[in-house]
Amino acid sequence: MAGYVVRRLLGLIPLLFILSVVVFLIIELPPGDFLTVYVEQLRTSGVLVSEEEVARLVKQYALDQPLYMRYITWIKNIILHGDFGRSFRYNRPVVDLIKERVALSALISLFSIVFVWIVGVSIGIYSAVKQYSVFDYVFTFIGFIGVSVPSFLLALLIIWFAYTKFGVYISGLFSQQYVDAPWSWAKFLDMLKHIWVPVIIIAISGVAGNIRTMRANLLDELRKQYVTVARAKGLSETRLLLKYPIRIAVNPMISTIGWTLPAIFSGESLASIILNLPTIGPLLMQALLAQDMYLAGSLILIMGALTLVGTLISDILLAWVDPRIRYRNAGGE
Amino acid sequence: MSNNVLLEVKNLKTYFFLDEGVVKAVDGVNFKIEKGKTFGVVGESGCGKSITAHSILQILPPRGKIVEGEIILHTENGPVDLAKLNSTSQEIRDIRGKEIAMVFQEPMTALAPVYTIGNQIMEAILLHQKNVTKEQAKKRAIDLLGRVGIPNPEKRVDAYPFELSGGMRQRAMIAMAMSSNPSLLIADEPTTALDVTIQAQILDLIKNLQKEMGMATMLITHNMGVVAEMADDVAVMYLGKIVESAPVDEIFYNPKHPYTVALLKSIPKVGKKVKGRLESIEGMVPDPYNLPTGCRFHTRCPSYMKGICDKEEPPEIEINTGHKVSCFLYGGR
Secondary structure, X not given: OHHHHHHHHHHHHHHHHHHHHHHHHHHHOOOOOHHHHHHHHHHHOOOOOOXXXXXXXXXXXXXXXXXXHHHHHHHHXXXXXXXXXEEOOOOEEHHHHHHHHHHHHHHHHHHHHHHHHHHHHHHHHHHHHOOOOHHHHHHHHHHHHHHHOOHXXXXXXXXXXXXXXXXXXXXXOOOHHHOOOOOOHHXXXXXXXXXXXXXXXXXXXXXXXXXXXXXXHHHHHHOOHHHHHHHHHOOOHHHHHHHHHHHHHHHHHHXXXXXXXXXXXXXXXXXXXXXXXXXXXXXXXXXXXXXXHHHHHHXXXXXXXXXXXHHHHHHHHHHHHOHHHHHHHHHHO | OHHHEEEEEEEEEEEEEEOOEEEEEEEEEEEEEEOOOEEEEEXXXXXXXXXXXXXXXXXXXXXXXXXXXEEEEEEOOEXXXXXHOOOOOHHXXXXXXXXXXXXXXXXXXXXXXXXXHHHHXXXXXXXXXXXXXXXXXXXXXXXXXXXXXXXXXXXXXXXXXXXXXHHHHHHHHHHHHHOOOOOEEEEEOOOOOOOHHHHHHHHHHHHHHHHHHOOEEEEEEOOHHHHHHHOOEEEEEEOOEEEEEEEHHHHHXXXXXXXXXXXXXXXXXXXXXXXXXXXXXXXXXXXXXXXXXXXXXXXXXXXXXXXXXXXXXXXXXXXXXXXEEOOXXXXXX
């Protein structure tokens, strides 16, 4: 097992290198760069920008250097100094921008992930055990809607509904007076009051997905003979369900836990933009629109790296809980 | 005589209530199993033999229900009607695995893949035997594994099911069934999924354990050879009814019911000259939703009497001591 983990960790190094190159290339792919966008914006707002001015800016942002030089400088600073470069648009270090938002992203994501797992899995179990009961049909119906309605649409609907019916405008994570205030107990409490709306909106499709997956997995397991065997042994229904089919039905879901890692970092983008949440998702979207290359590149690089690490964590977890996988790995060595 | 009876099944009817209609899987079955004896149940797939066994332990699939009849188990504390017990009650759970244990058809899927066989055997021991510590249970599990002929039981107790061959798994299943010294072992096609050489070993094992422990066995099979080898008494089932029951020699040397005769003719015999193809039974098993009227075998019966067999159900007639047959050829009109 230890050897397996070490091998997988070493395997991450070439993958991360390839990832960084691909990320950098993708960011360079669209025609133009940050300056073309910036100069265009200045010109449309009536500011005269001379050719010399543009040339000076190009030099200042080091955009005159060849592609590979910029890549090397960028990646060298990340590895040696943890410096992800500067955002052109905000004119601040990328690291500062991320630091500002990552805590809130993680908080909202963690809340919604816990919600997704606890609610989704338990309803899934109920639906499978009481298949074709009234509540199973109700949950299945809700599940289909939850899976098919995109969260940004749900966000729009809830904002509209809250505004027209109750006159409440749902936006952001804080009341007006706390938006720019430093962190305090009162600000934290205020946030707790607001956070559940985005958490539910973001969680709903995940909950629905987990209901569907858990129900299907568990139904498969419930039909297997070892369940009848356990029943013929004299086990009570609850103990039987928990020890055998549920335990096995959860395994495939564990393999998806890794994907929640990048989600914790970025938060859901579209719904966050609509709900005006100060998380990473909207930051990435703006960076891409403005061709703010170091900011966008760094965010995508971090998310990619987290996906790789998350997948590794999933694989290790799965090997840990499922002897079939553990032993196959051992046998393959 | 009657105090030798362990289990009495009287007019048992188990129906399945499906969307397509009602399937009368077991439709008025009567039999007795004597202490320490082997009772064989033979019939084609789908004739209701497994459902009869599952009815005894009340481990039927969700849509199956015992609609009528009695299943009387004579325990040390007097007779109990298992058909009257709730399928999730403590009373029936105390009987499952302790008084009546079961071995299933598919050793490949009968043991849960994520727990060691030791864990699954110990579970059965700890469930039914009070004041047993985990260490004692493990010792007993190792002892049982040794008794069913698993080599190196101290090591194999920690093996996962997928590390064992089919034959070894079936031995482990038998060890699990033996763990509480049951008075009745139900073996539901215990050798069907195994190689022929392993089949003989497993049957010998069951026979020896039975002698050692003095338990009765209900052996369900479609294999006449297995019946000849193992059973004291035999019941032949066709479409949810017992058509003929008798001591094993009577069945083989003096079969009465046309279905039994046809079944026996369809077995290849060693030493007999082969002339052409094996005999098979004419026609198809009727649709379970639309059972034939009168005698259920009349659609395939070579001795079919028009106007009699398709009008009334033949009553059970005792033509010899212990030899009962339901067929108009032997009276009952």
